[in-house]
Amino acid sequence: MPLGPLRPSPLVEQAAERLRAHIADGHWPVGTRLPGETTLAKELGVGRSTVREALRALAGAGLVRPRQGAGVFVTATEPVEDWPTRLRRAAVTDVYEVRMAVEVQAARLAAHRRTPDDITAIESALAGRRAATAADDVAFVDADIAFHAAVVAAAHNPVLADLFAQFTPVLREGLVELLALTGLRDHDPDTGDAAHEALVRAVAAGDAELAAEVLRAELEDPFGG
The missing domain is CATH 1.20.120.530 (GntR ligand-binding domain-like)
Structure with a gap:
């Protein structure tokens, strides 16, 4: 299922929510490496900087973790609540x-x-x-x-x-x-x-x-x- 382009509103929040939904529904199981920023940006119809900020938000919620030189990997399907x-x-x-x-x-x-x-x-x-x-x-x-x-x-x-x-x-x-x-x-x-x-x-x-x-x-x- 393609991610689909986003509406012109707060794009980082939309991108983070769309990625979070894909993680939650099992499209990207725990341990999966996410597509690269360029691929995600193309599917979402946004710039790479927007994708980068969205991924940073997901990392802050404990859903993904970047590994230097390897990419960004899914670490949880539900956000970690403080x-x-x-x-x-x-x-x-x-x-x-x-x-x-x-x-x-x-x-x-x-x-x-x-x-x-x-x-x-x-x-x-x-x-x-x-x-x-x-x-x-x-x-x-x-x-x-x-x-x-x-x-x-x-x-x-x-x-x-x-x-x-x-x-x-x-x-x-x-x-x-x-x-x-x-x-x-x-x-x-x-x-x-x-x-x-x-x-x-x-x-x-x-x-x-x-x-x-x-x-x-x-x-x-x-x-x-």
Whole structure:
């Protein structure tokens, strides 16, 4: 099946999409060497520079890889998604399971490593969460996440902090939807306050196992306690 000429619009994007489709439908299986730039340019009805940029885009997506002196070879039939993209596509339940692993360990480390400034920041975040009691669900969720972020920050592990920041947007959306569906705050505007206060006390006291257990119990029952 010939590739066919392209319409006069963003040619690089069109060329990349046409080549990607040929790879996805098995026209060029993994391991196949693509036709040369001149051949592709002729079939697509574009210049070699357009083909070169399209191939560069496919390489960036992990679909092809150039081998010096040998040509360009297909390495995958589906683009490789980066971590933020995969998180945006993930189910909220999957993200929540990761959150459990990250935050429980962060709470344990925070109890060992917290500084006076960390405790001040966590207490301030708790106060902010309480101040958001009268606010709408979005503002309350933002305040809740800010509290948890302060606990993660107190662990002083940049990898844990980065992981938490990466899945925060998906987590935020899921928690807002949860509150909207359950109406939980209609009868308990400051839901979960006791558990959050208990976490602050455990971290401040340096009790790592208690901090981890309090947080685990809280996350098993979102906004519970």
